[in-house]
Amino acid sequence: MAHPLIIPMAAHVALTALLYVLLTVARAPAVWGLGRRVDGSNPWATIEPRIGANLSNQFEWPLFFHVACLILLQADSNRLALVLAWIFVAGRVLHSLVQILTGNVRLRGLVFTINFVAVLGLWAMVALNAV
Template sequence: MAAHVALVAFLYVILTVARAPAIWGIGRRNDGSNPWASLEPRISANLSNQFEWPLLFYVACLILLQAQPIPLAVGLAWIFVGGRIFHSLIQVLTRNVRLRGIVFTINFIAVLGLWAIIVAGYWHGPAA
C-alpha cells in the first residue's frame, strides 16, 4: 500500500510541474505556451484512476493485514502495484489503449485474487 501511495504522490508532483506554466508562468515557452499541455490531461486522468479500482485493493489489504496474509496474497499485492506503475507509464507517455487495457486487466485480476483469498478464507484470520 505504501508503494501505491508513493506512486500517487509522484503523480501529484508531476501534475503540479505540468500545470506550472499555465498556473504560475514557470516554464512557459517563449511564445507563452505550456510545453506540458498535451501530457497534463493524461496525468490528471491517470491520477483520477488511482482512486477507483485501487480502493478495493486497499480494503482487501486492510482485511488481510488483520493477520498474517499468505504469500500468494503478498504476491498479488505486488503484481497490482507493479501493474499500476506500468499502467501509469502507458497512460501518461503513450496513447496505446490496447496495452493499457491489458495491464488494467492484470491489475483487476490481482485484486479479484485478493478478494478470492478473503472470501475463501485462505488466510490466517484473526485469532478468536
C-alpha cells in the same frame, strides 16, 4: 514489525504522490507561468490531461486493493497475498506509464488486466478466509 502488506500499499501511495508532483509540474506553466515556452504556451499541455486522468484512476480500482489488504492484514495472509499485492503495484506503475506516455488505449486495457486480476485474487483470499 510491520505487516508485509503495508509496503506494497505504501508503494501505491508513493506512486499516487509522485503523480501529484508530476501534475503540479505539468500545470506550472499555465498556473504560475513557470517553464512557459517563449510564445507563452505550456510545453506539457498534451501530457497534463493524461497525468490528471491517471491520477483519477488511482482512486478507482485501487480502492478495492487497499480494502482487501486491510482485511487481509487482520487475517493470517500468506505469501500469495503479498505476491498479488506487488503484482498489483507493478501493474499500476505500468498502467501509469502507458497512459501518460503513450495514450495507447488498447495497451492500457491489457495492462489494466494485471491490476484487475491481482485484486480479484486478493478478494478471493478475503472471501475464502471469511468461510
